[in-house]
Amino acid sequence: MKHAISYHTLAGNSPGFYGLLGAAAVLILLGLFASYNMEHHGHTITGMTNQIVWGMPHIFAIFLILAASGVLNVASISSVFRKTFYHPLARLSGLLAITLLIGGLSVLVLDLGRPDRLVVAMTAYNFKSIFTWNIFLYNGFMLIVAIYLWFMMERRMERYYPIAGMVAFLWRLVLTTGTGSIFGFLIAREAYNTALLAPLFISLSLSLGLAVFLLVLIIDCWETHCPLGEGILHRPKTLMGIFVGAVFYFVLVYHLTNLYITGRHGVEYFILVGGGIYTFLFWVGYLVVGTILPLLLIYYPKFNQTRASIIAASVCIIVGGISLLYVFIIGGQAYPLQIFPGMEVTASGFFDDAKVHTYIPSHWEIMLGISGFGIAALLTAMAMKILPFLPRSLADAAVGPEFTD
């Protein structure tokens, strides 16, 4: 006999719920205020320049977009790989995929020089641009995951559920390939121009997505007093460790490849040795905090038995991911373009002679970037209040034997 999972909506009357809504609203208002000022005064009030073209908003936006595609992995494991153990978590996974993506895209749009021309971006297309393809991939992702969720929640559509899951899984792989290719197709920038960025971004999305998912799940269960068994946390935690290892593998191959290419020794030296904040964030932020520490917390027997270690590992992975994105996105621009190979630039009216382009993030950019989290949190909380996304109990015993494959 099949063990039915019972889902529920949030009661939505607790101080925690209203506190979350209030905090999210404050973050959103701050982000809108920042965007208004950037629109009114121009990007001169930000730390972004004609040298560092993309800044903090892009780091937050890409983090959220990667997390959105990665968080869907929980549902994909359930419906594509038939690991029914993950089935009770699939609805929350699909919901977060949509809300995190909306948060990330909102930041990206509000950072535009002309955000009022969003309608132009949605109607005028250049199909040679990977940006254009990403517009379709992002919108398509939201539509497909919404249908996937509908099939999940509607008993009559249950038989189509695996097909929808497969389409969503394939779509998310293409989507993250597209996100990585935004940088991978930049032929002139030594830090970017490589096809490795597509699998690197996919692996990064998997680790970030699962880290965000586990944190949201633990917070939700804590707030709603939903029992959450250690067993149900154990497997995703182990899987998260594998994803962290996968990210490390691609980062390693990326740097080894660049170290092998003589023309890229300059940028490699800059990132790995002499890049100041970028070197620090790579070794300490990404490697120690974002890779070694979580792997210890996940796999070392002394630590890996407690829930606190799962929370700590997830936070470390998020910090490491943001560090890696900062090193990659800002560091890749801070290292000057090589317009004149073999020449030393002795003078320039446009900073061609700079050893490194400086970037100091402004509070406006950070306000706008963090508002993406606010948008995702607000939409998630409201959706959970309206529709049943969370199981009533995730206690090991309540989940049932058929979910422990």
Next chain:
Amino acid sequence: MKEETPIQSPKRRDFLKTTAVVAGMTVAPGVLLHSFSQVNAADAGKPVDQPVTDAVRWGMLIDTAQCSDGCNDCINACKAEHGLTESVRPEIAPQWIRKVGLKDKLTGKTYSLPVLCQHCENPPCADVCPTGASFKRADGVVLVDRHICIGCRYCMMACPYKARSLVHETLEGQRPHSPRGKGTVEGCNLCVHRIDHGHLPACVEACQTTGHQAMLFGNLKDPNSDIAKKLSQVQSTALRPDMRLNPGVRYQGL
């Protein structure tokens, strides 16, 4: 009846004469102006009422031996022509053309040269632009349509020559022939408003006025043009030729 006719005939003739004179005075200036514009258009090899074609490819040859270190006349002419003003911070100032000083790491030889949009045959900026605002005209001029530029700056990330700028500030003193807008991206447009009427780009004109003769502009596809003749005689190179973008701007002596 016969007697009355001679009286009326002169009046009619006068009326017709007067009408002809007035009509002539009214229409003549217009006809004259129209013929002047045709003359200007003929200089450009293209009537103003017809679209550009790929029969022409505009290009520029920069002779680094003639470019004087310390001379910024090309930059000043560009700023004056397009109304480019100073910014509060140099990092955000729009740059359509800049002077660069170079020193060969191996030989120690020094160079001075202007760098501007290289007007590539295969421009990466146009490839990556999501809305098609960055585009290449049939005659090889790479432009930004400010009406559909959303300010995403992906073209700035893609350009190998750092030839594009975002307008970071509110603008003042814009020129009617050079549309610009806060929040949109811009770069050298080869003075399309001038070359379409048979004039040289402002930077080239300024360089020739000062007598440096470091910038030569013309139709690369016309074997009889000065630039085509010189390119067939002297050694020239493109910036980052390894990218095979086939820029319209070439450098001699680099």
